[in-house]
Amino acid sequence: MHGPSESFPLDESALGLLLEGPPRDDAGRIREILARARGLDGLDEADLPSLMALRDPALLAELFEAAKAVKEEIYGRRIVLFAPLYVSNLCGNECLYCAFRASNRELPRRALSQAEIAGEVRHLLRQGHKRVVLVAGEAYPQEGLDYVLKAVRTVYATREGAESIRRVNVNIAPLDVDGFRRLRDVEIGTYQLFQETYHRGTYARMHPAGLKADFDWRLGCMDRAMLAGIDDVGIGALFGLHDWRFELLAILRHARHLEARFGCGPHTISVPRIEPAAGSAASEAPPSAVTDADFRKLVAILRLAVPYTGLILSTRERPEIRREVFHLGISQISAGSRTNPGGYQAEDGTSAQFSLGDHRGLDEVVRDLAETGFIPSFCTSCYRMGRTGADFMDLAKPGEIKLHCEPNALSTLQEFAEDHAGPATRQAAEALVAASLAGMEEGARTRAEAMVARVRRGERDVFC
Numbered sequence: 001m002h003g004p005s006e007s008f009p010l011d012e013s014a015l016g017l018l019l020e021g022p023p024r025d026d027a028g029r030i031r032e033i034l035a036r037a038r039g040l041d042g043l044d045e046a047d048l049p050s051l052m053a054l055r056d057p058a059l060l061a062e063l064f065e066a067a068k069a070v071k072e073e074i075y076g077r078r079i080v081l082f083a084p085l086y087v088s089n090l091c092g093n094e095c096l097y098c099a100f101r102a103s104n105r106e107l108p109r110r111a112l113s114q115a116e117i118a119g120e121v122r123h124l125l126r127q128g129h130k131r132v133v134l135v136a137g138e139a140y141p142q143e144g145l146d147y148v149l150k151a152v153r154t155v156y157a158t159r160e161g162a163e164s165i166r167r168v169n170v171n172i173a174p175l176d177v178d179g180f181r182r183l184r185d186v187e188i189g190t191y192q193l194f195q196e197t198y199h200r201g202t203y204a205r206m207h208p209a210g211l212k213a214d215f216d217w218r219l220g221c222m223d224r225a226m227l228a229g230i231d232d233v234g235i236g237a238l239f240g241l242h243d244w245r246f247e248l249l250a251i252l253r254h255a256r257h258l259e260a261r262f263g264c265g266p267h268t269i270s271v272p273r274i275e276p277a278a279g280s281a282a283s284e285a286p287p288s289a290v291t292d293a294d295f296r297k298l299v300a301i302l303r304l305a306v307p308y309t310g311l312i313l314s315t316r317e318r319p320e321i322r323r324e325v326f327h328l329g330i331s332q333i334s335a336g337s338r339t340n341p342g343g344y345q346a347e348d349g350t351s352a353q354f355s356l357g358d359h360r361g362l363d364e365v366v367r368d369l370a371e372t373g374f375i376p377s378f379c380t381s382c383y384r385m386g387r388t389g390a391d392f393m394d395l396a397k398p399g400e401i402k403l404h405c406e407p408n409a410l411s412t413l414q415e416f417a418e419d420h421a422g423p424a425t426r427q428a429a430e431a432l433v434a435a436s437l438a439g440m441e442e443g444a445r446t447r448a449e450a451m452v453a454r455v456r457r458g459e460r461d462v463f464c
């Protein structure tokens with residue numbers, strides 16, 4: 001049914017064999033892997049089993065140190081912020097872990113009108129957001145894909161005073177190549193889709209009915225998106241459905257496949273952990289729950305394995321865990337999220353997709369990041385400067401993207417501080433901007449100072 005040119009061949013038994021072999025967990029071997037990873041060349045999949053099996057506290061500390069060093073080398077201290085924008089919870093699928101599944105009759109269903117979407121966007125703009133990921137279940141109102149395309153245009157066109165959303169990423173069900181071309185033409189940023197689990201048997205059990213039951217159609221989705229000319233794609237797995245070690249190997253293989261075929265791997269990898277969802281038993285007792293200790297390890301290993309790929313964490317995680325994994329490699333987070341359509345205006349969580357671990361608003365998250373020394377960033381510059389796909393990777397690989405990330409983080413943080421922050425957050429943000437400028441090397445500081453000064457003089461949307 002699906003042409004080979006649109007597929008990603010995943011050899012499940014080869015991944016299983018890698019996990020079955022005895023991990024070479026001697027200290028010498030681990031240190032050799034970590035030294036190589038610090039060179040920013042990524043890791044081979046044969047390196048992963050040893051790191052995944054690590055238990056020794058001293059070697060684990062070395063793993064975390066290496067992940068932190070790689071993150072700071074490539075991205076600096078910035079953490080990019082975004083908000084999910086759920087436009088519809090209509091869905092024809094039966095994912096056992098999700099409250100939106102078709103047979104959950106308890107859930108109030110709605111697809112927002114374009115006017116309602118604009119209302120949600122204005123709410124996000126008043127909070128200070130500049131970047132959203134638009135999310136919909138897999139059943140659109142009668143217009144089909146046109147509904148989503150209109151929604152993307154609505155988001156870009158909505159204004160609150162002079163402010164607008166500067167980048168719309170999209171997380172919707174897989175399309176064919178023509179569908180992806182239409183999505184590309186409305187100028188989305190990244191197209192995101194998670195395989196949920198790369199293990200075929202677990203996938204079949206978790207997705208018993210609906211279009212999503214077709215494992216291969218989902219697996220080949222990013223090939224189709226990139227064939228259609230979408231440069232930036234985001235992959236991921238829902239951790240907790242199957243052995244996290246298998247998922248990590250499969251994610252790495254997926255990334256390498258895209259890189260080999262299209263000259264550019266995924267722009268982002270997301271690491272959601274399964275969370276309780278109303279009326280969904282599999283979410284209450286995840287089949288392969290990932291402990292906090294393993295979660296820290298998996299983030300650190302991913303950071304080393306694919307150093308140039310953004311790592312995204314959602315508000316599913318509690319603030320304590322979020323803070324810990326920022327150090328280990330996370331580069332983007334959602335903040336102040338609602339996962340029910342219309343949730344920003346209604347403040348009602350009764351039709352949410354899953355429970356959130358972090359309920360704090362954007363202002364509080366920004367303050368917390370600033371006080372812990374991370375630079376909260378609302379930057380959307382790369383996509384708007386045409387630094388996408390392979391062009392982005394060409395900058396990221398020699399470590400040059402940081403020269404853009406940090407000044408942009410500071411100018412957008414200054415903008416947030418002046419336009420949206422409460423008094424305590426403004427104080428923390430401005431102190432961080434000043435300290436960060438003072439700590440920069442001269443060339444970078446001159447450029448960043450000039451950008452921040454333009455914002456202080458009233459200019460907005462200053463980026464490089």
Ligand code: SF4
Nearest residue numbers: 091095098100101137
């Ligand atoms: Fe539908 Fe997505 Fe939920 Fe599955 S995870 S039931 S496809 S909204």
Ligand code: SF4
Nearest residue numbers: 379380381382404405
């Ligand atoms: Fe992201 Fe590019 Fe901005 Fe860095 S400069 S935060 S990579 S958009």
